[in-house]
Amino acid sequence: MPAAQPGRIVPAAYWTQRILALALTLGVIAAGLIVSRSDQVQWSVIPQYFFDASILQGIRLTLILTFLAIAAGLVGGIILAMLRGSGNSVLVGFAYLYIWFFRGTPLLVQLIFWFNIQLFLPEIGFGSHSIPTNALISSFTAAMLALGLNEAAYMSEIVRGGILAVDRGQSEAATALGYTPYQTFRHIIMPQALRVIIPPIGNQTISMLKTTSLVSIVAAQDLLTRVQNIYAKNFLVIELLFVAASWYLIMTSIAIVMQAWIERRFSQEGPARASSGAPRWSFNQLLWRG
Template identity: 50%
Template structure:
């Protein structure tokens, strides 16, 4: 008999004779499970028996015309703000990475200002722009002739103020997201594209940006979900989005808690749907990547 089978038999005999190792008791885990179960049971009990929730009122207002109108405005504002933020963010990211000192400085200054000031302050500022500039005009600066002129109160409505306040702030965040995604692409890809005779714009749109999407899509999806909730800030400029619609109802009926529950439920529904869409978009752009690097990266 060779030495290898003998060693295997000795190893098997030693393993059989070795004492069984029992896992250590996990008392902390069972205590945590019991605590979580107790909290969940208490929350469920309050939801079922606490009359303050007023579930019949919640059911009555879930499909109220004012609430549905506010939902449509919320979705419309979210889509337009993200379009403005994404397009402007791509332009700012390209400016930042262009190598031109002036363009890079302008991009950094924009991001510094709009990312550094609260969105609520920006909304209120744009809504009250008329107090600073009563009229918006196009023409020769410094007192020259004006070719077009309009009152600021007409040009800056609640919807316009919300678009400007939310869109410019979102552009600052999207610029950093896009810049990070572009930097994640191997520089060799650009060199290979140049070797094939591509122009700089062809290199960006055909080679760099599609590869950067793997790094851009996940945080962008989070920004969309966040923006859906941030639109509630537009209620301070009297825009009839979901939160303002709910506030208008409970200011008359004094049914504050059930109307807030209505708003929370609708936000949860919309965020859940967006999360599903984000999942499928991320899976689409990660095709080939997860197969190549494996589940653990």
């Protein structure tokens, strides 16, 4: 074997990694062959249901639930973050209690609770004017309440972390220039905090696209519910679940691309990082100062 030339860098041969990579590749190929050659799956019917009208309606509802839940969660999260920094023990206690409860109980339990709320609250109203709870809280409304209220608990921590990541000197400079607390928050703090907030919000949105499948337990007619309705009639369970999984992958892939694009737009001026040892925000001073 000829000697290595002086100054030439010879990469190390990591044989363990190569063997593991080969084993994984062969395993994936073998699994694909086993699945594709199964006589129990009618692969030819999958394209027939991929753009079925009922499936497309389920996709539409899934996207609506995702958008509304994230929007409600973001608004609720901002309010909760402000309450936690209010300095008022009652408001702070309420925010802590809310976050503790909704993060500490399963979302599936919350869905079932809202769907069955009429069991202990038959009517909603004031005085002689009341509406039956069944008429007001439909499966869609129950799904929205559960998803939105639960998401607010997580969004509050995301918003609070983003605001606390901004240097406190920004608020002091805005105050010196005569900015009101709202103007400081709207024009100075939030644009910088968004660089920190957007990545986890994007992750929450992608997660919510899949979490909406839980609403099938209350028959909210989302994508998974529509798929279940179809295979309950034709018994093509695996085929229809493959259709649902494919659509979830498509939607999450699009969301990932959009998240990356938004992150690039907000990071053009660099990340919002305070210098080491710089004072951090006091929520009480930032959002509630007189």
